[in-house]
Amino acid sequence: MKSLNRILNSQTVVLALGALLAVGLSVGLAVIFWPKQGKAVGSSENLERRPLTGIPEPALAGAYVPPRGYVCGRASGPVAFDGRLDAGAWKDVPWTDDFVDIEGDRRGKPRFRTRAKMLWDDSYFYVAAELEEPHVQASYTQHDSPIFHEDNDFEVFIDPNGTNHNYAELELNALNTTWDLRLPKPYKDGGQADDSWEITGLKTEVHVHGTLNDPRDIDKGWTVELAFPWEALGKLSKQPAPPRDGDQWRVNFSRVEWQFDVVDGKYSRVKDRREENWVWSPQGVMDMHRPETWGYVQFSTAAPGQATFRPDPAGPARHLLHRIYYAQRAYRKENVCYAPTLAELGLADVREETLTGPPELEADGERFRATVDVKLPGGGSQRWRIREDSRVWPVKPGE
Helix, strand or coil: HHHHHHHHHHHHHHHHHHHHHHHHHHHHHHHHHHCCCCCCCCCCCCCCCCCCCCCCCCCCCCCCCCEEEEEEEECCCCCCCCCCCCHHHCCCCCCCCCCCCCEECCCCCCCCCEEEEECCCEEEEEEEEEEECCCCCCCCCCCCCCCHCCCCCCCCCCCCCCCCEEEEEEEEEECCCEEEEECCCCHHHHCCCCCCCCCCCEEEEEECCCCCCCCCCCCCEEEEEEEEEEHHHHHHCCCCCCCCCCCEEEEEEEEEEECCEECEEEEEEEECCEEEEEEEECCCCCCCCCCCHHHEECCCCCCCCCCCCCCCCCCCHHHHHHHHHHHHHHHHHHHHHCCCHHHCCCCCCCCCCCCCCCCCCECCCCEEEEEEEEEEECEEEEEEEECCCCEEEEEECCC
């Protein structure tokens, strides 16, 4: 019995030491990763705070959830370019749905409202946005500065041919300072931003509804007006520009929102708080460079608000191809090569009613491509394919 007591006492000591170690480790991690509480302008007690230790893969295993869609009507006349959206060509243009958190429902509703609207004519693709903001702030003044590092901003992402490759990004702040860049492919696939690329002929305007960089009062917010020349966008992806009636481009909008202290009468970004990202079409992860989840903009020759959005018939198939793509990324991380069969990815039984048959997979260890045949609403089918660098495209005959 004494031996048993000694064993039990030893186990108790070990368990107690383990508990103390766990508590100490938890406290240590909290000190390292959890920011200090402060009087941040616009702070929220319910804001989730966690370290940026890596970007998870999106949850693509479930049913297909279509990205948001918008019909971009044709302007009936000249678009006055002054940053104001309450009159003229913009007056009767529908708004998008309000922006949501970049991860969807995981982090709650954004603290401030953001929404956008779009138009087009023979010369430009127009984008306008309204950003509710009680403290309008901006500091960067030099073109092609990394604006989102310090400033609240508005961002536009455009992938004209929907292949996930060769897409444009534009950022701007309330001082109307811009940063435009081109991505040959997403960062996760080894893409490098081309800062030297310029949107030649781009027009931008900002109107502040309040006082810029003055913390002594409460502002209403700021509005943005942008005009992207078709010539520049057409060269980006070799798509028809202006687009044809019914053409759909992949587009998304993001708003980066920081929290600020007031120091010596000026805004000072709180350094130990991560930014909030509010977007039109949710990404599912903290990464805007997942073009497969961007929204659809459908161009119409009809007046604004007069045409109906048409869901992409290849949407479910594209979703399935990306499930295979992300499963292959995970498989290669563990096995240093790509899986040769769907069974090894756990996707042998995957089916989609809009397909004519099961997916096809080809892999040689270093590369892979997956292909599906999509049923078209009017009859017939169309082949879609994805490869290891996430490029997804409709396959041409004989390809």
